[in-house]
């Protein structure tokens with residue numbers, strides 16, 4: 666609470682004026698949401714897997730999973746969409762769990778590259794699929810609202826494992842499915 670009052674005073678405002686009196690408490694509640702990812706683990710989220718898949722062995726793709734994160738350099742938001750695909754090898758996971766996995770890693774202090782790798786590596790470790798692909802398209806407020814102030818800049822990151830890394834045909838099937846990764850962000 667005191668730390669937030671200090672920050673308000675740093676802006677040049679008076680933390681004791683009426684409009685700001687409730688702010689430290691609100692900021693703490695907002696932080697609890699922004700950084701909830703530190704309080705859950707990927708292992709918990711991915712613990713329910715299914716082996717009965719009717720021998721489905723083609724690509725499973727989830728596109729446009731929205732995320733809200735905070736950059737670890739400036740502690741300001743970066744937001745966008747994550748596209749995830751994997752090719753199962755006997756085991757699949759409930760699709761909502763992929764979105765939950767994104768939440769766990771997004772709701773921390775992050776850089777986009779690390780978030781991309783964390784999602785891909787964890788899925789690869791737990792499902793042991795033939796391959797995993799993760800593409801993230803993000804817009805960083807530290808670049809759009811301050812610093813170089815480039816409003817339209819998007820950062821695209823990708824991590825591929827297994828067949829996505831080895832086989833250009835598999836990779837291009839995934840890329841075709843997700844379309845232009847930038848387009849998901851303008852919704």
Ligand SMILES: Nc1nc2c(ncn2[C@@H]2O[C@H](COP(=O)(O)OP(=O)(O)OP(=O)(O)O)[C@@H](O)[C@H]2O)c(=O)[nH]1
Nearest residue numbers: 736737738739775776777778805807808811812813
């Ligand atoms: N690679 C990467 N860089 C990021 C990410 N989020 C923010 N950054 C960058 O982190 C860098 C931090 O650079 P510094 O020079 O230490 O910080 P700064 O003086 O505030 O830099 P400017 O933003 O250029 O004003 C900046 O270039 C940001 O654009 C991210 O997810 N990945």
Ligand SMILES: [Zn+2]
Nearest residue numbers: 736738739807
């Ligand atoms: Zn930043």
